[in-house]
Each structure stands twice: as C-alpha cells, then as structure tokens.
Amino acid sequence: MRTGRRMAMVGAMSALVWAGLGVGACGGEDGATSGGATPPDMEGVIYAGGANDEALYALLTATAKDDPAQKAAIDTPEEGATLPKDPAAAFSWHISGTGASLSPSLDPAGALREWLGVRAAHAHGTPVNGRGYLLVFSVPGNDKLLRVFTTELAYTPDANAWSKLASAVAPITLTITNAIFEDSRVAQGGGPFLGEGVTFSVGP
C-alpha cells in the first residue's frame, strides 16, 4: 500500500516537472517568448527565396544552439578574402553534417509547447518548410550592416544591398544562423543553429 502511494506521488511529481518545463518555466525555447521581452528588430531584413517574416520572427525569438552537424558552413567567400567591388559577389554555404538519419529524440515538453503555443501574425507569403538561413553582415560598430533571410543556399546582393557592403571601410563578418521550419515555425529538433563567421573585405 505504502509503496503504491509513493510511486503515485513520484509519478505525479514528475508530471508536474514536465508540465513546468513545458509551460516555459525554464525560459523560452522554440518559439515561446518569456513575458515582457522586447520584440526582435526585423527592420531592413531582405527576404529571399520565399522566406517570410513569420518564420524570421520564430527564428529570432528562439535560443540558438551550437550543433556542429547542423551549422551552416560558408563556401564563398573564404576567410580573409578580398572581394572585387564589381560585380556583386555571390555568397554560398551548405549545412555541415551529412544530415542523414539522426535518431529522432523524444521531446514531450516540446510537443506540449507546440500544443500550447499561439500562432504569430498570419504569414505574408508562402509558409516556410525546410531550412531558412539568416545572414548577418556586420562591421565593428554596426552589427546589422545587412541582413538577409532566405531559404536558398546562395545569395547575390542586388545593387542597393551590395553598395552597403562595398562601401564598408572595415572588414565585414558574415555569420549564418539557420533553423528547420515546419509551416513557418521552428520544428522540433530544428534549431536554430549557430554558424561560424567568415571575415572578408571588399577591395579598393
């Protein structure tokens, strides 16, 4: 009798622990923001490849993780390269790991968050499914020189965007944060994932 009651208590307590995690007791993850946080700055972001603001919002309000198999590795430009001013450079990258079947991990708290989560504003444009990449170009003193949010694995700036990069006097660092989206929300096990930066300059 006593053991039974004890086990029931443990069960009930564990359930409470789960529920506590699920309702964001330990801070926001995968789209749930803690109360009172300022909304992320999405001004001036260029959208490409059908990426939309709702997915970007989901990416920016989540806590990015460090996962070597999931990070975006930049192919062009190479570290320390000097790019000609003309024509506009093409930036490209890929996902580091093979991406092949990683064992799906059970994430019941994540499922609970999904269930409780409230949708953000209706997306403008096509829902994002698959990976989305946030490119952040920064120089010392301006951490948002140029930002691009795209679903493609390459980006060539148009004249306006390129002029921002070409006119920078200091070396530019590009970092790419990526996440896997399902209907414009960050999927379970979908990051976001931090990327390593590459620093380059645009030549004289």
Added chain:
Amino acid sequence: MQLRLSLVSFVGLAVLSGCGGGGGGNATGEVPADPIDVALAFEARVGDAAFDCKATHPGLGTAGTEASITDFRLYVHDVRLRRADGTEVPVELEQDGLWQHQDLALLDFEDRTGACANGTPETNATLHGTAERGTYDGLSFKVGVPFELNHGDAAAAPSPLNLSAMFWSWNGGYKFFRADALPAGSMTAFNVHIGSLGCQADAGGKVTACAMPNRAEITLTGFDPLAEKVIIDYAALVAGTDLSKDTGGAPGCMSGPDDPECVTIFERLGIDIKDGTLHPDAQTLFRVE
C-alpha cells in the same frame, strides 16, 4: 446472521428473475415484467415462390425479368409487439453471440448454394427474445443498423457486424439491406443496397451524423406475431423497377438520391428518397397473409 440472510434473498431474487427469460440474457439487462419467450418468424419469398439461391425467378420487375438472386440479407432493430390499441411493447433480443447483438439482429435468407457465392451457409429467419406476456395484434421494427452500432470499427466488430459482405466502408457503415440479382443471360448485376448516406465525420474520423439515415420503419397489423410469420418478398420490392437495365447511378440501387432506380425501390420501403421521411403505410416489402 442478518447479512447472510439478505445475501441469500438477494441471490435468490436474482436467480428467480433470471428464470423464464431467454438463454443468454437480455439486450438491455431489463427483464420484462412477467416475460415470455418470443420467436418471430420471417419467410423469404420471391412473389409466390419461396426464395431459393439455386433457382431462377421469372417475371421480376416491370420488364418481367428472369433472374437469380445472389444475396438476400438484412439487419433489423427496435423490434416491438403491437397491441390492438396501438400501444407497443419492446422485444428484448436474446444475446446469442451470433445473429443478435444488443438491439440488432441479422436476418439471412441466402445459404451460399447456387448463385449465392459470397454468402454464408448458415441462415437465420427467426428473431428470438422476450417480451411482456400479452395478446398482440401486430409487429413493428426498423430495417437497418442503429446509429450507435453503424459506425464502429468493422474489422473488430462482434457478430453479426463482422460480415464483410455487409460492410459499406466507403459510406462509413453497413449495408442495412442487401438483395442482389443477376438477370438471366446478363453480366450486369442489379444490386439493392440500402444504408445511411451523407455521413459526416469529426476531425478524429468518428461519424457524427448522417444526412440520410435511410432506416425504414415497418408496421404490420391484424395478425398474431407470436403465431404467424412475416413474409418478406423481393418481387414486391422491385415490382416497379425494370431490372433489365440501369438508367443511371450505381448498378441497381445503392441508396443514391440521384439514382433513378432508387425512387420506386425506396417508395416500396416506405422512405421518401427526397426528404428522408418515413411512410410505413407505403412499404410493400413485408406483408402478412
């Protein structure tokens, strides 16, 4: 001492109330006051002839078609005995684990001989149950499977809901009535399948309602249901139909409201196919002699 006495009386009463009823207990668990055993007999005919899977039956329908009948089964439920004053008394069906389940029974006239290739060798032409003792003047019942039983998991259903030939999976239920005919010399069957249509399901896939329930109400009076049999006559059902052709819809009538063949067949079942209202006085499938 007192406890033991009350226990004995309780058990005694339970045993006593069990006597006089059917073998396997009653459908709703309620025991009729002063119950009697009831056996309601049905006889399948095609016109004047007895129904026979091995025979071909001539003179059917408006074109006098000769046909073999390849299936002849139906579900009935809500069986009631009628008194002369019009009041009704329910029949509690015996739970035999085979033909009768809760308030539902399957009447099966085909015997898997002759043309009845997809049937079962077993037949059932009698409903067994209990009812209140009394004198009765008639019988009422519904043709079909009640809603509560019509949309369950057919693959796991108890007998008699486990007969694949009575599944109507594409409409989410069962065929309530099934009488199929094959006109002599033809390859095109004339099938009469009656069931609920226009069913809707909720997000979980559970059927919530059907726009066209199609459960015919049958009322027969002026006879003693405990002593005389009820005739079910295939020829009477199709008397207004040309069995040699199908002018539209499914081959025969599969309850489609747009199917021209269904109009007269539904009339003879006492169902207005346009609005679904029941007209027991109009049905001709069942009669007494």
Added chain:
Amino acid sequence: MNAPRAALLAALVLAGCGSDPVPPSPPANTETWDWGLPPGYPKPKVPADNPMTVAKVELGRRLFYDTRLSGNGTQSCASCHAQEKAFTDGLANAVGSTGQAHPRGSMAIVNVAYLSSLTWGNPILGSLEEQALLPMFGENPVELGLAGKEAELLARLSDFPQYHDMFADAFPGDAEPIILDNIVKAIAAFERSVVSYRSPYDRYTYEGDPSALSEAALRGKELFFSERLECFHCHGGFNFSDSVTHAGSTFTETMFHNTGLYNLGGTGAYPEGNAGIYEITHLASDMGRFRAPTLRNIALTAPYMHDGSIATLSEVLDHYAAGGRTIEAGPHAGVGSENPFKSELINGFTLTEAEKADVIAFLEALTDEALLGDARFSDPWKVEQTGGEP
C-alpha cells in the same frame, strides 16, 4: 531522503532548464519503429491502438505483398501499388482481381501516414485501418474481391506456419492473433512506415546541400511557391498536399478542391461515378471536389488526376494555366474553367515554355530514388524465391 523526494530531485537535475527534458520511460515493447527521419521533418501520427513496432511493420509488409489477400489469389495490395512506381500502377483506371476497372487511378502509398483523409474523395475515411477494408471487401468495383470470404482468408493465413510466429510477434498477448482486425492493423503499420524524405528537394531544403537542386529546379521552386502560380496553396507544406496531419498538428485539415476538370453541359457536373466527395456527402457544392494528393514522386505516377485523364505533367500545367480544362466534344464536353463549383484558387496564369520546363524540373526533384529501392519496403516473397536474404 526518502524515495519520492530523491526521484523528484533526480528528475529536476536531469531535466535542467533549456536543454533536452527528461524523456518518458521507454515503451514496454522495445522494438519500436525508427522512422529514420532527418531532424525537423515532422513525424506521422500513429493511432494509440496501433503503435508501430518492427514486428508489426514486417508482418504488414508480408501481407501487403501476399496474393492470398485476394479472393482468387491473383492480386495483392502491391499489384496496384508497385514500389518501382512509387507505389502506384501507372494506369488511368486501376483494374481489380476479377478484371473490373475502377473509376479512378491507384493512389501512391507514400507518406500516407500524414494524410487526414484517404482515397481521392472520401471525407469520412480517415484511418488506414478502415481504408484497407475498401479494396479488400469492396464490390463496386471488385478490387481484391474478398467480400464474404473472410473466413477463407483467415484459413489461408493460418495454413502458412510462418504467419503464426509473425502474428504472435506483432500482437503479443492475443490468444488468437490471426484475425481481420490484426490484418488491417499490420497492413496499416507497414503503410505508415513508407515515408519519403530523401528526394533532391529534401537534400536541398532540409539537409542544406546546394548541389541537390539544379538551377532550373531552383527557378521552378520559386515559381511553384509564387503567388502567380499558387501551386503551394493546395500542394504545399513538407508533403505537398493540404490534407495533411502529423504528430505535432493541433488541427486536422482536410481539403477537397474542384479544379475545373469537367463541366458537363455547363451544369458544373462531373462524369457520373466520379463526382468527388459529392458521392459521399450529396451536397451540390461538393460536386467535383477531390483531395489534392502529394506531389512527391509525381514524375513517376502518370497519368494524372483522379481518373488519369491528363497524361503528362506538361499538360497538367496547361490545365492550371488555363484555369480549367475545355473538352470540345463527346459525352464529357464542357468548359471546365466555367464550372460553378470550381475552387476560387484556380484562376489561371501565364507561364512561358521556359518557365514550364523549370517547374517540371522542380517537380522531378521531388522523386525519392532511395524509396524506390528501399529494401524495407520491398517484396519479401520475391527475395525468398530467389533465395536471398529477406
């Protein structure tokens, strides 16, 4: 410290905050199914009364390819759902075991686990277990032709000794495991396991491999997801269909659309026997509404539409570009674009020949070659005949 407090503390310590929470205790049957899906790819919903296990999926595979599952022993499920054709049969109208033609074509048994409704047009058929009864016992037309023969079916399976072990392994604890309910559950479990996620599109979009999509396919992708073509409205999401549900879905969306394929005599009618969900609901506004199937492997599943009446992908695009199909003469003549029940999303668009080629390149990138040869979904009987390893 007594037991419950220790357990609670342990749970809290293990859980931490912000990292992976404590997983629930592993299921009692330890041979649970590993979907093999990449991260971020949604997992299918599995009904509580039919959990996925290795033994059950294996039994389901064996049954799927077994001709004992037809009345006359000539067909199995795989006869109309062949792996090399992405589990379809390449016919406009499927043909049953007794030679009767079906009004519609076989649908691909790929990613069916994600579908919220099954078959081309049936809003009340939501579970694979239920759907299996249709081809098995349906009589109009006869498909596998088992109506009235369930006792014979069970006898056939019971006569094969290997099935005794397989059914017992798949349904442990059942005194009599060889029953109809378990047959459809096993087949459903196998069908659920057939998931497509390794196409070039998946390699690009989920795995971030830039070499996976050609320039043409990338342009086609952009067109597909554009507001001009709006393909994604009905064929969107990870499964390229809007009738989709998965383990994380909170709502079940089931959509049916009339795309203006027919308009008999200007009444909006579709040919009799192929009127879409109207045949189930009998609501006038449901005339010609069918489910949008997945476009995965679409390059392999010609001919197209519910009745196979469009032969090539190029002609499919012509149909949508025109906002509906015009049939000049014959019993089905009519101007589909004027069908009064047509979906408001089908308005036509302009598409150059070059753009059409790009869209087709994108659609071809949805072909999952790995699935076509995946041994997990192959015919186990064939392997045994050739003496290979199952």
